[in-house]
Amino acid sequence: MPDVDQNQAQASLTPAAAEGAVLVEAKDLAIQFGGLRAVDGMSLSLHRGEMLGLIGPNGAGKTTLFNLIAGNLRPTEGRILIGGRDVSAEGADQRIACGVGRTFQIPRPFSEMTVLENVLTGRQDQAGERIWMNFLQGARVAREERQAVGKARALLDFVTLSHLENEPARVLSGGQRKLLELARILMAEPTAILLDEPAAGVNPTLLEVIIERIRRLNADGKSIFLIEHNMEMVARLCSRVVVMAAGRHLTEGTPRDVARDPAVIEAYLGTAA
Numbered sequence: 001m002p003d004v005d006q007n008q009a010q011a012s013l014t015p016a017a018a019e020g021a022v023l024v025e026a027k028d029l030a031i032q033f034g035g036l037r038a039v040d041g042m043s044l045s046l047h048r049g050e051m052l053g054l055i056g057p058n059g060a061g062k063t064t065l066f067n068l069i070a071g072n073l074r075p076t077e078g079r080i081l082i083g084g085r086d087v088s089a090e091g092a093d094q095r096i097a098c099g100v101g102r103t104f105q106i107p108r109p110f111s112e113m114t115v116l117e118n119v120l121t122g123r124q125d126q127a128g129e130r131i132w133m134n135f136l137q138g139a140r141v142a143r144e145e146r147q148a149v150g151k152a153r154a155l156l157d158f159v160t161l162s163h164l165e166n167e168p169a170r171v172l173s174g175g176q177r178k179l180l181e182l183a184r185i186l187m188a189e190p191t192a193i194l195l196d197e198p199a200a201g202v203n204p205t206l207l208e209v210i211i212e213r214i215r216r217l218n219a220d221g222k223s224i225f226l227i228e229h230n231m232e233m234v235a236r237l238c239s240r241v242v243v244m245a246a247g248r249h250l251t252e253g254t255p256r257d258v259a260r261d262p263a264v265i266e267a268y269l270g271t272a273a
């Protein structure tokens with residue numbers, strides 16, 4: 001497990017996070033894949049305005065936990081609450097509608113669609129898709145379309161991809177795809193953003209852009225939940241880190257404290273053996 005520089009473990013709670021209001025809560029979550037309990041009784045809370053890290057060795061169950069929280073998988077046991085409401089039985093679209101957006105470890109944009117069109121796929125409740133609306137309220141649909149394109153362009157500007165707006169997404173590098181995916185989920189204006197390894201495979205220059213944009217989103221009040229193997233990045237961004245091992249909540253604390261925790265070091269060494 002990489003060292004955490006003392007000076008980098010300085011991320012502090014925003015005022016909203018310090019208030020402690022829970023935005024997303026997982027209670028005793030479990031999921032069974034055949035004989036494997038990939039997530040095995042996990043409980044955790046993401047607070048409003050917080051940047052929370054999720055670390056753990058390969059196969060610990062981090063992505064599966066994200067899939068459960070984002071509604072891509074249904075838990076075998078346990079509950080998920082968003083803003084205090086039980087959403088356990090709802091699917092991914094409903095989670096997005098109640099403010100949870102997530103990215104994937106390997107983004108898969110629509111490769112033949114333009115970068116701008118890809119961002120537009122992230123919008124919710126598209127009036128233009130309801131055929132009867134086109135007949136009854138053509139002007140309104142056209143106005144909403146213009147507004148959506150304006151918003152998508154602003155988001156492309158935010159993620160530094162404006163110059164590529166008319167290019168097919170297939171020309172993007174791995175890091176640019178991560179930025180594109182971020183812009184796409186921001187179209188739905190999430191209050192909680194789940195980022196699955198945003199640094200993986202990203203060149204150092206683009207990584208700084210990603211870190212800075214995550215910071216800005218958090219400063220704008222968005223809660224961030226971050227899976228990341230890059231502990232330096234976790235330490236720069238997160239005030240609190242949850243550690244998973246073998247599907248379970250192993251411990252949590254500041255990046256500095258968890259990096260020194262013998263149980264955490266043991267969990268990493270155990271899987272490296």
Ligand SMILES: Nc1ncnc2c1ncn2[C@@H]1O[C@H](COP(=O)(O)OP(=O)(O)OP(=O)(O)O)[C@@H](O)[C@H]1O
Pocket residue numbers: 033036038056057058059060061062063064065
């Ligand atoms: N759909 C699935 N069917 C069967 N097993 C699965 C499925 N998804 C995940 N697993 C298994 O569940 C375990 C946890 O996987 P998961 O991807 O959540 O781990 P992770 O902590 O995100 O790992 P990494 O850091 O390598 O991405 C692994 O053993 C994995 O092989």
